[in-house]
Amino acid sequence: MNNNVLVTVHGLQHEIDDKEGIQTKQTGNYRLVAGKHIISYKEYFRDEETGRDATISNLLKISGDTVTLTKRGATNTEMTFKTGKTHTGFYETPFGSMQMSLDTTRVDIKEADDKIEISIDYGLDMNYSHVSDCTITMVIESLN
Template sequence: MTKDVLVTIAGLQFEIDSEEPIEVITAGQYFYKNEKHYVLYDEIVDDMNGICKNKIKITNNLVEILKTGSSNVHMVFEVGKKNLTYYNTPFGNLLIGIDTTKITCKESEEAIELNIEYGLDVNYEHVSDCGISVKIASKKTATKVTM
């Protein structure tokens, strides 16, 4: 896969009151190093007039998503383990628990398709069962790639 990629992420934001699917499509950079996939991309945060820098690290049965900027969080998705972290927002901190039930990752020469299913707790209260879908595709073939 090339360094310049298009990243499509669906279902990542924590919108407790909203049932509408959330999808972000943005340009990013892809790297493969030490048997790990890395994806870097920026996200414009409308409500805060800021930018969040994001990094996704994919290894065997483990996915990490790090957000820094107007909000900060280090989410760890690992099947069979519940991971706790603080989600730091301009409005205060939330303790979130991530109980991952399934991770699937399909790789091809020009794309990666990642799906994560997990339970989400906020301040030790179960909020919902969630899913994240991430598609990473080379910019030059992004419109042609289907998995």
Template sequence: MKKDVLIRVRGLQMMDTEDEQEPIEIVVPGQYYYRNGSHYLRYEEMMDDTAQPTVNYIKLSPQGVEVRKQGQVNVHMVFEQGKKNMTLYSTPFGTLQMGIAATGLEIMEDEDCIQMKVDYALDMNDEHVADCYLTVQAQSKDLGDFSFYEN
């Protein structure tokens, strides 16, 4: 895959109450690297109109997926199949302790595209708050439309 890629991130938090779902979806240009058996993605996203961009790093490896955000929000999330990982989620409004327990993890790759999907349970301050999924697809910019997981 080429260094300059188009990245699509889709996610959904299914809260314990049926009416509260928070879908997200962004498509942004980014960079791709492959080093030491792991795939790396880097992209920037604007959290609001006035702030500096938040830089996102995603590492895909046989051990799992790591997502780091640095900027207006700061977090390092680790998704490993069957394991719960704790992290701190820092925002301008305060810091929360999060627990992330991956219940499903898939990574698919070919020479022009890489796709990842993770299903996980999200805890805040030791209390379950949502069942979530996250999909990330990256492909060389010069290719046509993505072929995506549908969820």
């Protein structure tokens, strides 16, 4: 895979009546380090609360059957997904921090020479209350 990649992330919360969910496409950088796929990319958006432009730096690590996404910037969190495992941590925003729990039911990773496709199903709890069952899909593909 090339060092320059396109990262497409599509998130869907099943309990919310929104069939399209949220999708973002960003360019990023890819490295293979000690058998782990490492992808870094930034998300740029307008913060509707403050009216200012905001950035989140993302670091995606794929190792075997485990996916870890670390976010730093406008929000801060680390999310680890592995089938049958629960990950707890904090989701930090400018307005405060919330306890987060991810109960992963499925992680599917497909690797090809110029593309990695990831699909994850998980339950999301915030502050000990179930928020939604979610699906996130990520496609990382080489840019020519």
